[in-house]
Amino acid sequence: MAVKKGQDLPETNHVIRHVTSGKLRRDDARNILGVRWDGLQPKAHEGLSVNWLEFHDGAMVDKVKAAFDLMSSKRNFKRGDVLAKMNVGTTRHAAESSGKKIRVVYAPIDGNHGHAEIRNMPSEDEGFLDIIASTIQVDDCISCKPLLELKTTIASGEDPPIDA
């Protein structure tokens, strides 16, 4: 982990974004079809808050669990929410294809040292945000439900399921 605060993350790395249930594209059976543009809408004049997965060691599943634990200190997750996994390079290239240059930078904060930001995301440009959201495939939408259940199991002192 040679990246310092404020530096761009490597193109091969990944970040995850907490997307609440109401901002997911779903079919009429509530199956997830993707992330809507407003799931990636930053607050005005702010970067989009994400967590850097390669900040953590281990397999991808371990990175996600570790990132989820860090994010939990700042965010209130619900079972219907997802962690949307985004490849840094894919995200940058999608932005460039529509003439915009974004930066994905390491931006640690108190209580969440794996925090990162996607900067220069125009908060009111639905079309652009939709292009970025379209890079997130259904398989990239990681359900928060098992992560919450695992956390509850561990907090209760029970042994977690082997496959968790």
Place this chain on the structure above:
Amino acid sequence: MTFALAVKDWSSSPLEFNAPLLSRMGVPTTHTAGALASIYNENRHHVRSNGDTDQETNVTSIFERQSLAAKLYAAKQSAKQYASVFGSRISQEWRKNLFWQLDELLSEEEWDEDNAILDLESWKSFLTGMFVIRPAKRPGIGITENGNVVASWGNVSEHLDMEFRPGNEARWVLSAIVDAQFERSAESGSVLRLLERLAPYSPERWFGC
């Protein structure tokens, strides 16, 4: 049944001061507002049977001042009531599906506290839009941070997300392959002219009709 009496008392004093009355009704005083809302729902016909609609109105306003659960409950009831009135134009099966989606969206366990509660005027625009489009493929619905209904069709590459705003206005973001080219658009307009506005994108790809 003393529920109507309890309702009357609720309208004159805060819920937490009605513990003795709730206790007489057999309602544990540890119940959440959500549980109380369910009890109200189960006993709603008793209130109606008294013919006192003012009491029912009072109950609604009290609930709106109560917890998040009660607000969500009130929003769901209002939306379902309106859909039922409007609903002769929507099949019973679809209405059932919409109510189920509403229940999922507006459940206390899943609600994001930062969001505004469902805006009934947006819901009305949505229902009008569905009457205009008459989609064979029914949309999944969501709610924006400001409480507007969003209807979604399609997949990651070809999709249509339509936000319904109060006053029969809509804002949509779409992605479609037209003449072997990816086209994207973000536009807004009247719900009444949706089909004309979407015609260049062959909307049957989303609506199935």
